Amino acid sequence: MAGSGRLALGTLQVPGWVRGSSPAVLSRLRDAAVVRPGFLSAAEEETLSRELEPELRRRRYEYDHWDAAIHGFRETEKSRWSEASRAILQRVQAAAFSPGQTLLSPVHVLDLEPRGYIKPHVDSIKFCGATIAGLSLLSPSVMRLVHTQEPGEWLELLLEPGSLYVLRGSARYDFSHEILRDEESFFGARRVPRGRRISVICRSLPEGMGPEEPGQPPPAC
Numbered sequence: 001m002a003g004s005g006r007l008a009l010g011t012l013q014v015p016g017w018v019r020g021s022s023p024a025v026l027s028r029l030r031d032a033a034v035v036r037p038g039f040l041s042a043a044e045e046e047t048l049s050r051e052l053e054p055e056l057r058r059r060r061y062e063y064d065h066w067d068a069a070i071h072g073f074r075e076t077e078k079s080r081w082s083e084a085s086r087a088i089l090q091r092v093q094a095a096a097f098s099p100g101q102t103l104l105s106p107v108h109v110l111d112l113e114p115r116g117y118i119k120p121h122v123d124s125i126k127f128c129g130a131t132i133a134g135l136s137l138l139s140p141s142v143m144r145l146v147h148t149q150e151p152g153e154w155l156e157l158l159l160e161p162g163s164l165y166v167l168r169g170s171a172r173y174d175f176s177h178e179i180l181r182d183e184e185s186f187f188g189a190r191r192v193p194r195g196r197r198i199s200v201i202c203r204s205l206p207e208g209m210g211p212e213e214p215g216q217p218p219p220a221c
């Protein structure tokens with residue numbers, strides 16, 4: 001629907017950037033899988049990509065063995081940020097996490113090349129808490145969530161550059177998430193051509209884990 005960006009499904013208002021297998025799933029995950037398009041201003045997108053580019057460029061894209069979750073990527077765990085980027089990350093924290101949640105302190109930065117993609121996985125419950133929040137830069141992509149016990153239950157999120165997504169609770173624990181490869185990158189009938197995509201991902205620590213002893217998150221966390 002032009003203008004409102006929302007589609008009425010019965011009484012349920014579904015934003016134009018979320019699709020699901022049924023109104024029941026959409027309704028159930030309404031607060032658990034959230035996308036905020038345009039969360040970043042153009043200037044903020046520029047701030048982040050400018051800061052990340054030199055660090056990422058030093059690394060090589062990896063094409064891991066057959067069972068790895070992520071293909072065609074390079075990544076870094078970043079602890080030191082410019083003041084401007086810290087302000088952006090503070091906004092992510094305020095928008096996605098509750099005051100009681102402690103965040104994993106290095107922020108995960110993932111650079112997917114145009115052919116790169118992420119296979120379905122659930123982030124390790126040992127190292128990551130109930131909330132995952134990600135900023136997308138450069139290229140749009142489609143994130144698909146599939147229920148781990150009921151494969152007919154799914155949700156798709158359209159992640160435009162500058163958007164923020166949040167997965168929490170059931171969307172984080174009961175559904176796998178993946179980023180579709182270019183050949184499969186459709187949001188319904190709409191083709192979403194994949195270019196290089198950078199994501200900046202904040203995660204809460206598992207409950208009961210203090211910030212001093214976060215352990216070493218595995219690469220797929």
Ligand SMILES: O=C(O)CCC(=O)C(=O)O
Pocket residue numbers: 110118123134177179199201220221
């Ligand atoms: O790139 C993203 O937004 C998600 C990355 C992801 O799923 C992970 O690193 O576990």
Ligand SMILES: [Fe+2]
Pocket residue numbers: 121122123177220221
């Ligand atoms: Fe993940």
Ligand SMILES: [Mn+2]
Pocket residue numbers: 108219220221
């Ligand atoms: Mn990861």
